[in-house]
Amino acid sequence: MNWQISDEARAVHRASVVWDAHTCLPLKPGHPMNSLERHRAAGATYVSVNVGMDFNPTAQVIRVIAGFRRWLAEHADGYRLVHGAADVGRAKREGKLAVSFDLEGSAMLEDDLAMVQLYYDLGVRQIHLAYNRDNSVAGGCHGSDAPLTALGRAVVDEINRVGLIMDCSHSGTRTSLEIMERSTRPVVFSHSNAMALKRHARNVTDDQIDACAKTGGVVAISGIGIFLGADDISTETLLRHIDYVVARVGVEHVGLGLDYVAEHLSDDLPPGFDPKDWWPPGNEYDIDHLKIVPPERLPEITEALLKHGYSADETQKILGGNMLRVAEASWA
Numbered sequence: 001m002n003w004q005i006s007d008e009a010r011a012v013h014r015a016s017v018v019w020d021a022h023t024c025l026p027l028k029p030g031h032p033m034n035s036l037e038r039h040r041a042a043g044a045t046y047v048s049v050n051v052g053m054d055f056n057p058t059a060q061v062i063r064v065i066a067g068f069r070r071w072l073a074e075h076a077d078g079y080r081l082v083h084g085a086a087d088v089g090r091a092k093r094e095g096k097l098a099v100s101f102d103l104e105g106s107a108m109l110e111d112d113l114a115m116v117q118l119y120y121d122l123g124v125r126q127i128h129l130a131y132n133r134d135n136s137v138a139g140g141c142h143g144s145d146a147p148l149t150a151l152g153r154a155v156v157d158e159i160n161r162v163g164l165i166m167d168c169s170h171s172g173t174r175t176s177l178e179i180m181e182r183s184t185r186p187v188v189f190s191h192s193n194a195m196a197l198k199r200h201a202r203n204v205t206d207d208q209i210d211a212c213a214k215t216g217g218v219v220a221i222s223g224i225g226i227f228l229g230a231d232d233i234s235t236e237t238l239l240r241h242i243d244y245v246v247a248r249v250g251v252e253h254v255g256l257g258l259d260y261v262a263e264h265l266s267d268d269l270p271p272g273f274d275p276k277d278w279w280p281p282g283n284e285y286d287i288d289h290l291k292i293v294p295p296e297r298l299p300e301i302t303e304a305l306l307k308h309g310y311s312a313d314e315t316q317k318i319l320g321g322n323m324l325r326v327a328e329a330s331w332a
């Protein structure tokens with residue numbers, strides 16, 4: 001259906017912290033971040049920008065961060081690289097988009113705990129331990145359901161100590177449950193949907209949803225069609241996943257992580273990269289043609305939540321209040 005955005009929805013949207021827990025830009029050193037303007041125009045308050053997956057060499061990750069930091073510094077009139085959670089509110093008051101970085105995996109830690117603090121100092125505020133495949137730290141969701149390793153347990157402790165958001169999207173089920181058991185801070189799934197509505201290794205089971213809520217965390221619903229179900233990126237389908245998590249664990253534990261991929265490029269992949277290694281065949285991956293809910297949909301999501309019976313207060317929690325709460329508990 002076509003949603004008309006009511007004046008009430010516009011007002012609620014404007015007053016909200018609208019938090020997109022994961023977005024992707026080309027991982028090319030020096031590539032401009034202009035696409036984030038689409039988030040700003042859609043009323044987003046904060047966005048977490050991916051700076052590397054387990055298959056990106058560490059030198060590439062560091063150079064991507066360097067380029068993004070430089071771009072943000074040169075565009076300080078419209079953007080704020082956040083340090084602590086209070087910077088998100090500050091950015092909103094200034095009419096700027098708050099930004100920090102996230103890592104999809106832990107290969108770029110190079111099995112060195114000291115790297116956690118380094119990435120934090122460079123602006124990373126959210127991290128997975130594995131990206132689809134198993135690694136030396138954790139199991140991936142397309143791996144062998146490996147446990148968290150001894151090194152992995154030390155990495156969780158260090159992430160807790162330094163103060164990054166612990167993120168279990170792309171992790172294997174067993175690893176994610178062990179992380180949530182161990183972590184002393186809230187744990188999120190920054191872009192994952194309900195397995196009960198769409199069977200896919202990237203989605204999360206009821207047990208994972210329950211464990212996440214128990215940590216005080218958030219399941220942030222992704223906008224990728226093959227994870228929502230039947231490659232359907234309608235607002236109604238997105239809402240079904242939100243409703244499912246709310247019905248299971250309450251309105252305090254759901255958010256948004258659209259995972260929109262702006263400017264899809266294939267030449268930002270490392271040499272020798274084989275997509276089949278990371279996105280195994282038989283899982284509907286067609287990486288060049290993914291359908292994804294775009295950031296322009298954010299006001300419509302607000303309208304749909306309100307029309308669907310969520311109060312203004314509940315709508316604001318789902319749009320970003322819950323993720324802000326996790327950031328406040330994690331970034332300190």
Ligand SMILES: [Zn+2]
Binds near residue numbers: 104169170191259
């Ligand atoms: Zn991802």
